[in-house]
Amino acid sequence: MELLESLLDAWPQLWSGIQITLGLSLGGAALAFAVAVVLGLGAISEVAVLRGISRVVVEFFRGTSLVVQLFWLFFVLPQFGLRMDSMLTGIIALGLNYGAYGAEVVRGSLNAVPKAQWEGTTALSMSWVTKMRRIIWPQAWALMLPGLNNLMVMLVKGTALALLIFLHDLTFVVDNLRRTEGTYFAFGVGFALYYLISLGFSSILRALELRAQRKLGLKPTRAQTTKATAGAVA
Amino acid sequence: MPTDSGSQPQTSAPGSGDTPRIVFDDVVKKFGDTVVLNGLNFTVDKGERVTLIGPSGSGKTTILRLLMTLEHLTDGYIYVDGDPLTHELRNGKRVERKAKDVANVRRRIGMVFQQFNLFPNMNVLENITEAPVHVLGRSKAEAERRGRELLEQVGLGDRADAHPMQLSGGQQQRVAIARALAMDPEILLLDEVTSALDPELVGEVLGVLREVARNTDITMLIVTHEMQFARDVSNRVLMFDQGRIIEEAAPDVMFSDPKEERTQAFLQAVL
Ligand SMILES: Nc1ncnc2c1ncn2[C@@H]1O[C@H](COP(=O)(O)OP(=O)(O)OP(=O)(O)O)[C@@H](O)[C@H]1O
Ligand SMILES: [Mg+2]
Secondary structure, X not given: OHHHHHHHHHHHHHHHHHHHHHHHHHHHHHHHHHHHXXXXXXXXXXXXXXXXXXXXXXXXXXXXXHHHHHHHHHHHHHHHOXXXXXXHHHHHHHHHHHHHHHHXXXXXXXXXXXXXXXXXXXXXXXXXXXXXXXXXXXXXXXHHHHHHHXXXXXXXXXXXXXXXXXXXXXXXXXXXXXXXXXXXXXHHHHHHHHHHHHHHHHHHHHHHHHHHHHHOOOOOOHHHHHHHHHHHHO | OOOOHHHOOOOOOOOOOOOOOEEEEEEEEEEXXXXXXXXXXXXXXXXXXXXXXXXXXXXXXXXXXXXOOOOOOOEEEEEEOOEEOOEEEEOOEEEEOOHHHHHHHHOOEEEEOOOOOOOOOOOHXXXXXXXXXXXXXXXXHHHHHHHHHHHHHOOOOOOOOOOHHHOOHHHHHHHHHHHHHOOOOOEEEEEOOOOOOOHHHHHHXXXXXXXXXXXXXXXXXXXXXXXXXXXXXXXEEEEEEOOEEEEEEOHHHHHHOOOOHHHHHXXXXXX
């Protein structure tokens, strides 16, 4: 009961920390996804220049540390007159960094769509946009979701760096609680909440993955299995 | 050795001044250092059905894939209805054509693959209507009406909503044929379309193709080991060896009385 009371006491602070962490996670993930799609498509482009640009950008953001990127955005850019609030800075840093990793997942998944499928689109004279949007991407999507899921969980944990640019995120709040409510309570709650947030995102992405697989007929429902057998016999 | 590249059998359109449907003009295809086609010339007339035979590795698939623009043409030219496909001669120089121009010519060509290549993210009807809607700009209703008609023709009128994976190989291949026909191609390329099928499913696919041959005037280039089928539907048979046409004849002549020793040996082995 003491635990519950402590929790209720701490809840307003915790909630504001959760909001920051969720905001960074969602914003960072949205930007990272956009970056991953653009760079991933660039990486398989027939145009050498686009491939080159994509390669350099991906290597740069993967090869330099997230903390340095964050500090650079937060402390160096303002010296050039570009001042952003902490939240936006955090989202951009997470988006660019995880987007670069995501680009590799996107590229790998697009390449993993069988060559026969690409050739099928050529034989039907599909334009690049039609081929991607209607045929290749939906198949690659099912393949990339497990990788994106991993990155999402890492991104959620990566949001803890936000406290380095003075954001009062979940980690910051938990660290504060340590002083008032004790170490065990604070970090116990911290573990649990991060776990629940990661689990939430992860479950959503897993559901998307299953849906995508079902659309490709990879995980047929029972009704479909019966029909398939009937069809093969017919 | 009866022929070299300089004296390949030339086909002339029998008694017609029409532009041929397909012209291969000194076509060269190399994969790295491997020369597969070394100056290949042949023409196919409008509405003609030509079967390509020859031992494994003689370049039959490569010829079809070059027409479908699935391979890059190393040298020479391919013309469809007189229009250059991927390369053209401009101011005395061989230049690659713009993607848009290539697409315009390629749109007249359809292909059916050995492994069907149906799209697993769509049902049967969507597989067929996808390109008419998004490439030809037809209305969805019109594409579906025609799609169902084609499914009816290939004997799958009741499987429009099925997923490709729920179908047998023979059924999938019939959908693939319907999908190619939905684009109203002038030319249909068939590369061993029954080779991946269980023997008992071959007949239904060949039956559909015989119907297509009977009811349309689509020009067909056929690679097949089904010699009876080739005999029945084709007007002409080309025998390839190492990327060259070593013999060409009407099917009944080719299959019963081949002149070349290599043709005789090849036919003996497959018949
Ligand atoms: N992508 C490729 N890379 C390298 N060599 C290739 C490639 N595709 C084909 N070849 C070679 O080109 C030659 C002709 O191949 P092709 O597939 O056209 O023969 P084919 O007559 O269709 O034979 P088959 O009856 O076995 O299908 C072969 O020697 C083959 O190894
Ligand atoms: Mg072949």
